[in-house]
Amino acid sequence: MATIQDVAKKAGLSRTTVSRVINEHPYVTEEKKRLVTQAMQELNYVPNSSARRLRRQQTETIAVYVPRITNPFFSHLVEVMEKEAAKKGYQLILCQTRYKKEQERNFLELLKTKQVDGLILTSIENDWSEFEPYLSFGPIVVCNEYSDSAQVPSVYLNQIEGSYLGTKHLIDQGYTKIGYCTGNHKSSRVSKDRKIGFLQALDEAGIMMKEEWFFYNAYSVQDGFAAFKKLSELDDKPQAVFTGSDEVAAGIAKAAFDAGWRVPEDLAIIGFDNQPLAALMDLTTVEQPIDTIAKQAMNLMVEAIQAKKPLSRKEVILPFQLIKRSST
Amino acid sequence: MATIQDVAKKAGLSRTTVSRVINEHPYVTEEKKRLVTQAMQELNYVPNSSARRLRRQQTETIAVYVPRITNPFFSHLVEVMEKEAAKKGYQLILCQTRYKKEQERNFLELLKTKQVDGLILTSIENDWSEFEPYLSFGPIVVCNEYSDSAQVPSVYLNQIEGSYLGTKHLIDQGYTKIGYCTGNHKSSRVSKDRKIGFLQALDEAGIMMKEEWFFYNAYSVQDGFAAFKKLSELDDKPQAVFTGSDEVAAGIAKAAFDAGWRVPEDLAIIGFDNQPLAALMDLTTVEQPIDTIAKQAMNLMVEAIQAKKPLSRKEVILPFQLIKRSST
DNA sequence: CGAATTCATGAAATCGTTTTCATAATCAGA
DNA sequence: TCTGATTATGAAAACGATTTCATGAATTCG
Structure with missing residues (x-):
């Protein structure tokens, strides 16, 4: 050499x-x-890039945290981010946290040991206080998720609004018995807000909710199957169900179809994300502008790195859109 | 600091x-x-990792080439690779070539400038001679794709066998008029071999193929829609169709359903990959053992890096499996 | 008990750049 | 023509670790 x-x-x-x-x-x-x-x-x-990095004290590399890259929502996010980063001369290191607190903390070493210039978080498992101390090592941008205490920029969607939009649509279609099927409702802010928006829509319409119509820990198509099974065994069944992702919605739709139910006559279903899957299964869904989120987050990050000063809190809130199809 | x-x-x-x-x-x-x-x-x-990298002359980072991370086949591959790499103390840099020759060549700089210890290629656009000179900068492992001239290890599946398996299944079900709908059939070795296997199965059964039953450049669900449209307008329509991916198969199935066709009575469809989507749409499909491919490729890479000597040609060929569902 | 190993430590070289500082040469302005 | 700025170049310091080499102390062996 x-x-x-x-x-x-x-x-x-x-x-x-x-x-x-x-x-x-x-x-x-x-x-x-x-x-x-x-x-x-x-x-x-x-x-030699190692020598240059050492002297320059920068790596031109950005770490992106995702739970799992196979989740289409996140792979879409990463696709756009990588494209955007490459355009600006940066590389992406992929960090899969697998929804594990510890795994998430492990990757923080990347920033500390100066292997990356900054961190983009697209999902947060740990309390913000775990991240806080690492801010002195480089910028962190939050994307998709958000935390009240985080003193960094966040690019996200008002999930209260998103679930409100979807739920309101179901109500407008005349459904009054509406189920709720999503992931965890405790840890993540996203989940919490979705629930708030859901309940708000019901409340405004003066509609009652039953405890047994809540189905949690649903992330995948498989989970959708399971949720349908539980739902179908109830004495008093909901007429419609609000879900946290298109995969779950698709799972429910498939299981319902297999059981001889008609959608939406016997059960209306609404998804979330507007993935290709939703079009395929003709699912009404709430679309999140993934491209825009990803681009904005990456731009903020690159700006921060180049400005070389810590980022302050800042919120970029983007709008949702309802995609009406035949499942409602 | x-x-x-x-x-x-x-x-x-x-x-x-x-x-x-x-x-x-x-x-x-x-x-x-x-x-x-x-x-x-x-x-x-x-x-400080930059200093350590400089002195040690190694980066503990591996670049993985994929066309697009949103393609479920590749995101699955990357998921497993990242997991495996993390286990061994390595990071992954994601390189999306977007099926572009130039993009693919650009990323080669990573190896040359010592930003990564090695390269894993999961898809190849350029001629192998483009990669050859870079071998002096670090190991390259080919995964999923393969090239006769590449003097490096390749972990892959015998695609001839895979398409033969799927086609044979269609023939065994009694179909004699079989369409063929895949991506590019010229550049990629995978595509070429799939076609060979397909034709071989037909040949063995003494079945004729019509030129108009070939549909190319089909990668996505959308492409499946388009393919069905073309197919449905033919005077002499095939009874079954072999596809190169579950997405394409799903697209065809959906379009067929929308047009009032019954699957498999009016049109049998077989997919490829066994993605979650295939289960959802009840598609018969040819499964590729993605986990195994990914793990083996990553292990070979890490071994190569640690052995510090150039890899020689070596083939690891894994078996396919037919997943029978209701679309055939 | 003396010689040969093994153990424990530090000084200095090294990895390959970029950046600072010094200096010489050229140019512009009065 | 002299002065001060601008242009052009190189020597040496710096980035922050690891590795080699040297050396003395402790241990083992015959």
Whole structure:
């Protein structure tokens, strides 16, 4: 491997001048520039990134936390972020937390040991106080999730509004017995807010909710199957069900279909996210503008890194959209 | 930020000794070890990874090439790889080539500039000769794809066998007019082999194929819609269709359903991959053992990095499995 | 008991850049 | 023509670790 020293020697110049050419600094004559470029080519030279990182004290790399990359919502988010980052000369390190607190904490070392310039969190398992101390090592941007105590920028959607929108739609269609089927409702702020919006819509319409119509811990298609089973065994069954994701909605729809139910006549179903799956299964769903969230979050991050000063709290709240299909 | 020097001073020892403690080298008394650990804690010290990378000449990072992370097949692959890599202390850098030759070549700089220790390719757009020269910078492992000229390990499936398996199944079910709907059939070896296996099965059964029953450039659900449209407008329609992915199969199934066709009576459909989507749509499909491919590829890579010697050609060929559902 | 190992530690070299500082040469303005 | 700014270049310091080499102390062996 040729080093900058070799290039310098070959070109009959100093390391400094070579470095200047590489980094496009001013004050190098065309003549020398040519000499250096030629030497670099002949030696097949490329600057060593570890050395550059050390000297520059920056890595041009950003860590992105997701629970699991196979979740279409997150893979979509990551796809757009990677594209955006590459455009600006940054790379992405993928961190799958697997919904585990410990796993999430482990990855924090990346920032501390200066392996990345910053962190984007798309889901949060730990309390914010776990992240707080790491802010001194580099910027953190929250995306999709949010936390009241986090003193960093957050790009997110008002989930209260989103679930309100979906629930209101069900109510407008005339359903009065509405089930609720989502993931965890305790830890994540997203889940909490979704529930608030749901209840708010019911409340405004003066509709009652039964405890047995709540189904929790539903994330996947499989979970949707299970939820339908429970639902179908109730004496007093809901006429419609609000879900936290298109996968769950699809699972319920499939199970209902297999059981000979008609959708939406016997059971109306509304999904969340507007994934390709939703179109495929003709599911009404609440769309989140994933592209925009991802881009905004990445832009904030790159800005923060380049400005080299800590980010302050800032909220970017984007709107939802209802996609009406035949499942409601 | 505290450096190793600060720790050394605080502990009243040399950098060398501190480094020994960090890296768990022998020949340090318990007494000093304790001193160092304490100093590290008090100063909240963590070793700077850039410096370590520079000195050690390795990055503990692996680049993974995928076309798009939103493609469930690849996101599944990456999920498993990341898990496996993390277990061994490596990180993953995500490189989306977007099926573009140029994009793919761009990412090669990562290896050249020593930003990663090695490359795993899960899809190949360029000719192998483009990769060849980069082998001197670090190991490359091919996964899922394969190339005859590549002098590196490849973990893959015999796609001839896979499509043969699926096609044979259709034939066994009694279909004699079989359509073929996949992605590109020219550039990628995977596609080429799939076609060979398909034709082989037909040939063995003495079944004829019509030119108009080939549908190419089908990757997504949308493409499936389009393919069905073309298919349904034919005078002589196939009774069954072999597809290159579950998404395409799902698209065809959905379009067929919307057009009032019954599956499999009016049109039998077979998918590829056995994604959750296939279960949801009740699609018969050819399963690829993604977990195994991913793990094996990652293990080979880590081995190569740690052995520090170039990898030689080696083939790991894994078996397919037919998942029978109601679409055939 | 002396010689040969093994253990324990530190000084200094090293990894390959970028950046600071010094200096010389050129240029512009009065 | 002299002065001060601007342009062009290189020597050396810095980034923060690991590794090599040297050295003395402790231990083992014949």
